[in-house]
Amino acid sequence: MSQDYTRFTLSQRLQHIFMFVPFIILVLTGFPIKFPESEFWSVVMSAAGGIDNARVIHRFAAAVMILDFAFHILYIGYNLIKRRPSLADMHLVPNVRDGRNIIENMKYFLFISDERPRFHKFSYIEKFDYWAVFWGMFIMAGSGIILWFPVLFSKFLPGIVIQIAYIAHSDEAMLALLAIIIWHFYNVHFNPRIWPANKVWYKGTLSEEEMEHEHPLELEEIKAREEASK
């Protein structure tokens, strides 16, 4: 009998939505200033109501995103304290298996092996996605807040910090956008095995077939646990 398996809880799905909606708005209101002579971004800028509006919208979206990230940090803290998970239960923490999986996957890609690596709840691909956003949030929010209140921050930080924040905000934004539209979109949309979209971000569940294909090791563990509790 085929059954569905919970991958993301409602809270986790909402956290994702409150991350990507502001992300899109921030890109649309930020990149026109990064590329002031681009015709394409001019159209976007006019759609946002000109630079005066765009600056207000950008800050509002940033506040939503930062609050979402702050909630995520509290959420992790709360779960760490409440559940006291073992290292093996913290599925997003990179481990030795990821290294092994990368090698196995390379062998699979190059037709050296026909066996796809057997992933647990999060493959190294998904872990990279998660930690890229995690790092990006500190860079983008940190530099963004400095640029929001440059005079305030320069009261206790050297002036060069504002210039570094300016470069970091602009360049990390580019990196984040590329990572999302190339890496994340390939893995959840454009990958021909996934196309047109992985619906788990709003459904929250995966079917048994999907589990078997993408997360066999996790499925194996769940089944073993069910077996033991019988």
Add this chain to the structure above:
Amino acid sequence: MPATIYRRSTLLVMVLFLLTAYPLTAEQADAENCNLCHGLALFGITTPADGFRSFEVTSEAYRHSTHRNVICRDCHTDVNVFPHPEEVAKVECYKSCHITKPFALTGYSHLEQSEAHAISAHGSNPEYSAKKNAAKPDCKYCHSNKFRNVINNESLQENSKHCVRCHEGEGLAGVILHVSSHSGHRTAEASINVVELCSSCHADQGHMKQFDVNLTQVEGYERHFHGKALKRGLDEVANCMDCHRNHLNLPADDPNSSIHPNNIQQTCSANSYCHSDVSGKFAASAIHSEPTSQNNPILFYVEWGFIILTATTMALLFAHIFLDFGRWLGDIWLRRKEK
């Protein structure tokens, strides 16, 4: 050079086209009827050496110019006889004219500005050759003579947008404020036009190489938030003149300079819409030169760090995607071959 042109009068062809009966409107400044001739379309002279030289003052441009209420001879002081003398003096902006300053009885002149310009980086330097000094902007280089240039409607609109930002719906009070505070104004030009004007020399590295100045000022400004936001239409960001002043442009090592380390803090907060209550540290960060490994190593390496990080990450991610996609395509091919 007008004198030499006139001396070659045998080669001179007077061009006088009476294309249409010119509508002469009663203009206060044209009390002496100069426009009777100078208002004619294509009024001018042609010489083989210089081509056509226009003496035309179009009524439209004249009415809209800053000097619309100034009588021609207030500036063209030695044009007192008709026909006009062959040799006429250049217009000097510091001469006082018949306009009186508001709330004062003295004749108006641009002497103050002219004196500031003379001691500024743009003034002539006795150590420089005449050619080098001529390469610096004089009054008219920046304050283009709008008697002669037909006003571009687009730039007029751009500039009036700039005025309306503060003066919209202010009525009579606004007009009084406008007149009395005119000298305290930031600029009558839109900021984007100011940057364009300064860039006409400062972005030209070939031109600027002869002077001892930073050659990447304009590039640096355009990389900075002020430059980018201005291109996107945010008019209140600092343009060149906000920090470097309009007439008294002095190099940073001059203690009277607005960008001297002792004064720059004051400069950043000079206008109410600029940064208020700035610290010395903040002011020290407002540099717009291109960072190099010598002048600003930290910034230079941070920037390269991000470029390398982005390039490496993208190279690895792309490689992974292509390999993954390749395996998928390969599998299809293998399955077909089996059939």
